[in-house]
Amino acid sequence: MLPDLSTRRLLLRPRTMADLDACIAMDRDPEVTRFIPGPWADAQAHEAFVRNRVLRNWGPGLGYWSIFASAAPGCFLGWVLLLPVDGEKRGDGDEVEIGWRVVRAAWGLGYASEAALAVVAHAFDTLGLSRILAEIDPGNAGSIRVAEKIGMRRDGAVPTRAGDAVFVMTRDDLRRTRF
Ligand SMILES: CC(C)(COP(=O)(O)OP(=O)(O)OC[C@H]1O[C@@H](n2cnc3c(N)ncnc32)[C@H](O)[C@@H]1OP(=O)(O)O)[C@@H](O)C(=O)NCCC(=O)NCCS
Numbered sequence: 001m002l003p004d005l006s007t008r009r010l011l012l013r014p015r016t017m018a019d020l021d022a023c024i025a026m027d028r029d030p031e032v033t034r035f036i037p038g039p040w041a042d043a044q045a046h047e048a049f050v051r052n053r054v055l056r057n058w059g060p061g062l063g064y065w066s067i068f069a070s071a072a073p074g075c076f077l078g079w080v081l082l083l084p085v086d087g088e089k090r091g092d093g094d095e096v097e098i099g100w101r102v103v104r105a106a107w108g109l110g111y112a113s114e115a116a117l118a119v120v121a122h123a124f125d126t127l128g129l130s131r132i133l134a135e136i137d138p139g140n141a142g143s144i145r146v147a148e149k150i151g152m153r154r155d156g157a158v159p160t161r162a163g164d165a166v167f168v169m170t171r172d173d174l175r176r177t178r179f
Contacts, residue, residue: 010070015063017054019076024047024050032103034140035143063081064081065119067079067102077103082132083099084097095133096133098123099134113149116150131168134147134168144167152167155167
């Protein structure tokens with residue numbers, strides 16, 4: 001079970017089936033999935049994919065949080081994930097990745113960075129992880145900026161999916177971000 005998280009402007013709640021339609025609608029925007037491979041073009045496969053990822057047990061403290069504005073808690077803004085990296089061994093052991101997705105109408109308001117920082121704090125302070133990764137298409141400038149803003153550093157030494165840039169973050173990096 002994931003904890004609820006909150007920030008200055010946002011509520012992050014464990015993603016549930018109640019968020020399914022909103023997640024699918026967000027993914028149907030081609031600008032949202034522009035840099036993300038997935039079954040977006042096949043409605044049935046897309047729904048099955050999201051359903052599976054909502055219902056799956058990702059391990060203690062890992063999974064997806066849906067983002068809502070504190071001032072409008074019924075309005076879905078996107079999600080942040082904290083998941084095991086593809087079951088592959090990377091670096092010195094099993095790695096955990098962070099990711100983010102926001103509905104296009106809410107881009108550019110700082111929501112992804114604000115929500116991601118709450119999940120980063122959970123990763124280090126609650127789960128005690130030693131580091132987290134983000135794998136980002138090098139053309140996805142907005143996502144790279146989010147990674148940089150929350151204190152992640154590009155690391156060319158970590159093996160990755162072909163073509164992606166890898167960003168890493170440790171607890172010390174978070175201390176610097178919190179200034
Ligand atoms: C990436 C994404 C989550 C960012 O969400 P957001 O809430 O707009 O992010 P933030 O407002 O916290 O920060 C975005 C930053 O990127 C910058 N940015 C956005 N688009 C940019 C672009 N094309 N080029 C350069 N910078 C860009 C913004 O100016 C902002 O930086 P700033 O605060 O220094 O001005 C959102 O665009 C999205 O959902 N994209 C589609 C899904 C996706 O690609 N997810 C990541 C997969 S790795």
